[in-house]
Amino acid sequence: MAETATKTAFTAERLKKVEEIIQRYPEGRQKSALLPVLHLAQEQFGWVSAATMDYVAELLSIQPVEVYEVATFYTMFHLEPVGKHVIEYCRTGPCCTMGGEEVYDYLKQKLNIETGETTSDGVFTIKEVECLAACGWGPCFQIREKFYMHLNNQKIDEIIEDLSK
Amino acid sequence: MANTKKILLEHINVPGIETYEVYRQKGGYTGVEKALKKLTPDEVVEEVKKSGVRGRGGAGFPMGMKWSFLAKPEGVPRYLVCNADESEPGTFKDHYLMKCLPHLLIEGMIISSYALGANKSFIYVRGELMYVIRILEKAIEEAKAAGFLGKNILGTGYDLELVVQPGGGAYICGEETALLESLEGKRGNPRNKPPFPAVKGLYQCPTVVNNVESIATVSWIVNNGGEEYAKIGVGRSTGTKLISASGHIRKPGVYEIELGLPVDEFLNSDEYCGGIRDGHHLKAVVAGGSSVPILPAHLFMKTANGEGRLMSYESLSEGGFATGTMLGSGGFIAMDETTCIVRNTWNFSRFYHHESCGQCSPCREGTGWMEKVLHRIEHGHGNMRDIDLLVDVAKKIEGNTICPLGDAAAWPIASAIRHFRDEFEWHVTNPGAASKPGAVYQHLNEMSV
Numbered sequence: 001m002a003e004t005a006t007k008t009a010f011t012a013e014r015l016k017k018v019e020e021i022i023q024r025y026p027e028g029r030q031k032s033a034l035l036p037v038l039h040l041a042q043e044q045f046g047w048v049s050a051a052t053m054d055y056v057a058e059l060l061s062i063q064p065v066e067v068y069e070v071a072t073f074y075t076m077f078h079l080e081p082v083g084k085h086v087i088e089y090c091r092t093g094p095c096c097t098m099g100g101e102e103v104y105d106y107l108k109q110k111l112n113i114e115t116g117e118t119t120s121d122g123v124f125t126i127k128e129v130e131c132l133a134a135c136g137w138g139p140c141f142q143i144r145e146k147f148y149m150h151l152n153n154q155k156i157d158e159i160i161e162d163l164s165k
Numbered sequence: 166m167a168n169t170k171k172i173l174l175e176h177i178n179v180p181g182i183e184t185y186e187v188y189r190q191k192g193g194y195t196g197v198e199k200a201l202k203k204l205t206p207d208e209v210v211e212e213v214k215k216s217g218v219r220g221r222g223g224a225g226f227p228m229g230m231k232w233s234f235l236a237k238p239e240g241v242p243r244y245l246v247c248n249a250d251e252s253e254p255g256t257f258k259d260h261y262l263m264k265c266l267p268h269l270l271i272e273g274m275i276i277s278s279y280a281l282g283a284n285k286s287f288i289y290v291r292g293e294l295m296y297v298i299r300i301l302e303k304a305i306e307e308a309k310a311a312g313f314l315g316k317n318i319l320g321t322g323y324d325l326e327l328v329v330q331p332g333g334g335a336y337i338c339g340e341e342t343a344l345l346e347s348l349e350g351k352r353g354n355p356r357n358k359p360p361f362p363a364v365k366g367l368y369q370c371p372t373v374v375n376n377v378e379s380i381a382t383v384s385w386i387v388n389n390g391g392e393e394y395a396k397i398g399v400g401r402s403t404g405t406k407l408i409s410a411s412g413h414i415r416k417p418g419v420y421e422i423e424l425g426l427p428v429d430e431f432l433n434s435d436e437y438c439g440g441i442r443d444g445h446h447l448k449a450v451v452a453g454g455s456s457v458p459i460l461p462a463h464l465f466m467k468t469a470n471g472e473g474r475l476m477s478y479e480s481l482s483e484g485g486f487a488t489g490t491m492l493g494s495g496g497f498i499a500m501d502e503t504t505c506i507v508r509n510t511w512n513f514s515r516f517y518h519h520e521s522c523g524q525c526s527p528c529r530e531g532t533g534w535m536e537k538v539l540h541r542i543e544h545g546h547g548n549m550r551d552i553d554l555l556v557d558v559a560k561k562i563e564g565n566t567i568c569p570l571g572d573a574a575a576w577p578i579a580s581a582i583r584h585f586r587d588e589f590e591w592h593v594t595n596p597g598a599a600s601k602p603g604a605v606y607q608h609l610n611e612m613s614v
C-alpha cells in the first residue's frame with residue numbers, strides 16, 4: 001500500500017473522466033468537481049494522500065489547501081493507507097436496535113482487530129460509520145460500493161471467507 | 166380502511182421497471198410530454214400548488230409555495246437541486262426509490278426543472294450510494310437517448326442537462342445550504358440565512374432544493390391534476406407518503422401509505438409493518454427520523470386526548486412536543502421492551518456530535534457535552550444532576566444555532582428524558598447493572614410490564 005503514496009497520476013481513462021466531470025459545471029466552477037474527483041482518486045489509490053491532494057488541486061486549478069479542507073471534512077475519504085477491503089459498518093440507532101452491536105462484535109473478534117485497525121496481512125480494515133440509509137435492512141455494512149445487509153454471524157463468516165480468497 | 170392507493174410505488178414490482186423501456190411501457194414520461202407540450206411553466210407550478218403536496222425531506226413545507234418564491238432576475242440562470250443526501254437515521258426511502266425507480270425521479274426532475282426555468286439541474290446523492298449514482302447515470306443516458314433530456318427536448322425548444330453529484334459522507338450536507346456549499350466543492354458548512362436559496366443559492370443564483378420523494382410526485386400531479394392529488398390524504402396532509410420502517414417489527418421495509426392512515430393499521434396490519442416481532446410488545450416509537458421527539462407506545466398510538474393517531478403531519482404533532490412528535494422524513498423506528506432508551510439516546514447523541522459541522526459553539530460544544538454525559542449515565546458513572554444538566558444543555562442549543570441540526574440534536578434527548586426519566590434515574594441508581602446491557606434489558610422488561 002505504501003508505494004501508492006507516491007504514485008499520484010491518474011490512469012488515462014480516469015484523466016478523461018476528470019475532463020468530462022469538469023465539463024458538467026458552468027464555466028469557472030470547476031471546483032464543483034472536487035468531490036467526484038476525490039472519489040476517483042480513492043478508487044484508484046485506495047486512499048487519499050497529501051500528494052494525491054496536491055495532484056487533484058493541480059488538475060482542478062485550485063489551491064492545495066482547498067482540497068485539504070474538503071478531504072478532511074468528508075468522512076468517506078481515507079487519509080491513511082487502508083487494507084484491501086474496508087468494512088464500514090453502521091453503528092447508528094436503528095441498526096443497533098436490529099442487533100448490530102452483537103454482530104459487529106463478532107466481526108471484530110473474528111478478524112481479531114478493533115475498529116480503525118487493519119489485519120496484519122493487510123486484507124481487512126474495519127471502520128465505523130453513521131447511518132447508511134439502509135436501516136430496515138440492517139444490521140449492515142458496506143465494502144466499497146457494495147452493501148451487505150441483514151447481517152448475522154453466519155453471514156459474516158461467509159463474507160469474510162469469500163473475500164479472503 | 167383499505168389504504169392501497171399507490172402513486173409512487175404503483176409499478177415497483179414490475180420486472181425491469183428500472184429500465185427506460187419498461188418504465189415507458191407503464192406510462193412513464195407522459196408527464197414530461199404533457200408538461201412541455203401542453204402546459205406553460207407557470208401552469209405546472211399552479212398544479213403543484215393545488216396539490217398541496219408538502220416537502221418530503223422532513224420540514225413539510227408546501228412545495229408549490231416554495232417554487233413560487235423563486236426569484237427570476239433577467240439573464241441569471243436558475244437551478245433545481247434534488248436533495249438525495251438521505252442521512253437521517255431511520256430514513257431509507259429515497260435510497261429505495263432511486264434504486265428501484267430511477268426514471269420516476271428523472272421524470273420528476275425534467276418536469277420540475279421546466280416549471281422553474283432551470284436548464285441545468287443537479288441530483289446530490291450521498292457518496293455512500295455510489296451504486297445508486299451509477300443506476301441514475303444509466304437512466305439519464307437512456308432518457309437522453311429517447312429525447313427527454315438534452316437540447317430541444319421533444320422539439321419544444323426546452324434544454325435540460327441533469328448532473329448527478331456524489332457527496333462525501335456528511336449528514337450535515339442534507340441541510341439545503343450545506344448541500345449547496347458541498348456542491349460548490351467546499352466543506353458542508355450551512356450558510357447564514359437570509360439570503361435564502363430562492364434568491365441566492367447555487368453559485369449565488371436563484372435555486373430550489375427539493376427532496377427526492379417530493380420531486381418524484383410531480384409526474385403524477387401533472388398527469389392527473391393537482392386537484393386529484395389533493396383528494397388523497399387527509400386535511401393539509403395531502404397525498405401519499407413513503408415511510409421507511411425499521412426496528413422491532415415483523416416486516417421492516419419501505420411502504421407507501423395514504424396520509425391519514427391510522428397508526429394502528431400501519432404498525433399492525435400485514436400490508437405494512439406486520440406488528441411487533443413475536444413475543445414482544447411496543448415500547449417506544451421514533452416516528453419521523455432520529456431528529457423528532459421519541460414517544461412512548463401509548464402516546465404514539467393515541468393522543469393525550471385519547472384519539473387514535475393517524476399517520477399525518479397534523480395528527481402526529483398533536484399535543485406539541487409535550488405529548489406529540491412529527492412526521493418528519495417518514496423514518497419510522499419501532500422499539501420493543503428490550504430496548505434501552507438511555508443507550509439509544511446516547512447512540513443518537515453520538516451521531517449528532519459526530520455530524521455537527523462545528524460552526525456554532527452551542528451546537529459544537531453542546532452536542533459533545535450531551536454525548537459525554539449520556540455516555541456517563543449509560544455506563545454507570547452518572548448522577549441525578551446529570552439528567553437535569555442534559556435538559557439544560559438541550560434547551561441552550563435549541564433555537565441558538567445557524568441551522569436546525571442543533572435542534573435536531575436537542576429534541577431526541579429532551580423527549581427521551583421527558584417520557585422515560587425513570588429509566589435514566591435507574592441507570593444512575595444501579596450503576597453496576599447499568600453497565601451490563603443484559604441486566605438492563607431484564608430490568609426494563611420488569612419495569613415495562
Ligand SMILES: Cc1cc2nc3c(=O)[nH]c(=O)nc-3n(C[C@H](O)[C@H](O)[C@H](O)COP(=O)(O)O)c2cc1C
Nearest residue numbers: 220221222248250251252339340341375376379569
Ligand atoms: C441537519 C439536516 C439534515 C437534513 N437532511 C436532509 C436529507 O437528507 N434529505 C432531505 O431531503 N432533506 C434534508 N433536510 C431538509 C433540507 O434542508 C430541505 O429542507 C429539504 O431538502 C427541502 O426539500 P423538501 O421541501 O422537498 O422537503 C435536512 C435538514 C437538516 C437541518
Ligand code: SF4
Nearest residue numbers: 522524525528566568
Ligand atoms: S447548528 Fe451545528 S451543524 Fe448547524 S451550522 Fe451550527 S454547528 Fe453547524
Ligand code: FES
Nearest residue numbers: 090095132134135
Ligand atoms: S441505522 Fe444503520 S443504515 Fe440507518
